[in-house]
Amino acid sequence: MHVSKNSKSPPPSFFSTLREKGLRPTKQRNCVFRVINEKQDHPTADDIFVRVRRRLPTISFATVYNCLETLVGCGLVKQVNIDREPARYCSNLNPHAHFKCIKTGKIFDLPLDDLVLSKIASILPRGFNADHFDLSFSGTLTDLN
Amino acid sequence: MHVSKNSKSPPPSFFSTLREKGLRPTKQRNCVFRVINEKQDHPTADDIFVRVRRRLPTISFATVYNCLETLVGCGLVKQVNIDREPARYCSNLNPHAHFKCIKTGKIFDLPLDDLVLSKIASILPRGFNADHFDLSFSGTLTDLN
DNA sequence: GCTGTAAATGGAATTATTCCAATTAAAAAG
DNA sequence: CTTTTTAATTGGAATAATTCCATTTACAGC
Missing domain, CATH: 3.30.1490 (Dna Ligase; domain 1)
Structure with missing residues (x-):
């Protein structure tokens, strides 16, 4: 396992991180990303859906899940699994x-x-x-x- | 958090543990318990159902879940949750x-x-x-x- | 502006797990 | 040892989070 120096790393750029992987920084992905970063309360996909909907009223649940999968895959957010509960999402990228x-x-x-x-x-x-x-x-x- | 001396503790008695909690050591519970202890391969509820059925062909899935809940609640087996996967069960009671x-x-x-x-x-x-x-x-x- | 590819959408499907009402089995009482 | 009480099992239906799929929409390169 890699053990990094534990200095707080600068917040990764949403745009450049996606671009580097050939993925598109769409408004849905951006909105999901911002919602997770705005409030550090470990929201579930459900919570995120509700919050994102206030800004993008036509976004679908499937898209929220797609965005979350993409963001987690890029390392822009972390998925938190505790016991058998619905997954939560976390903007804290430090160990x-x-x-x-x-x-x-x-x-x-x-x-x-x-x-x-x-x-x-x-x-x-x-x-x-x-x-x-x-x-x-x-x-x-x-x-x- | 309690940190115990790490000497291997003797396997807890299935019967006395249940009895102490006013629970009945039924043949279904016993069979589920034995299946988990026989093979240390972290089976899922599904795996356990299949194995138990070979001995108790009429046992239901609901009963397997009920037994597992009881055994976990008594500390006779451990539930293992990794990522979002189906729960697994483990007979290893040491840390x-x-x-x-x-x-x-x-x-x-x-x-x-x-x-x-x-x-x-x-x-x-x-x-x-x-x-x-x-x-x-x-x-x-x-x-x- | 076209064209190709990626992403979003809505709804259906999946899957692990839980719930429920009825039956059966075990323990306690007589 | 029979009756009574209580707990556990059963089968099937229900739930809930997540994934899948087919269609539509949006973006990027030419």
Whole structure:
């Protein structure tokens, strides 16, 4: 597994990233991308559909799914899968884990520093080449987090 | 998060565990439990249904799901959720992560020692009380793992 | 402005899982 | 050991997230 220097990387350009892959930066893709970046609340495809519809009232559900697939494939957003729940989408591209509060359903990003990342990578035996990993917690929050 | 001593714990008694919770150790539950323990290959509910049917030809799919829910709820088996795929079930009750080979689909258990467990626990900020966590990798295997 | 390709659209299809009402089996009580 | 109570099983229908498909629309290069 590749463990990068953990300095916050600049937000990738929506346009150049798509163009580099020969994909078109359509208004639907752009709108889905912006909606995810506007509010860091880990929306589901459903949530995103509702928000995008306010700006593009004729967009279809299929298109939202298509856009999400494209954006995830390009690395412009991350898909978050926790347990068996509907997928959520996340604009945080820095290495992080997720914590889900089972009382409120709210999801929190937990940044992972290089030390932790290398510790996690060290779990892998020789010959196991991970190109992706997921770490998620669920539990409760004390106080008023 | 609780970090236990990592000595292999004895396999929990199917009967006593259910009894303690006021649940009945039925032949269906027992059969599902045994099927999962016989072959450590992370079967899906579907796989389990097929295997159990060989011994209990009248068991229904709903019952397999009910049994799995019960067994997971009792801590007798673990449910493994990787990405958006059908849930898999696992008899390994010791702390471990999962690695999925994207070529073969095969899933491997990666044991987690106390040092790694405490490092993982250290990610949690104060006030975040995890009662559960999931760590999974996906990638490819070099050689003949 | 044409032409070819990619993307968007709406609706149907899929699939894992859950729900429900009726039946059966197990435990408890007598 | 029979009756009663309660829990579990069953089959089928329902649900819900996601994917598929055929058609239409939009964009890019010529």
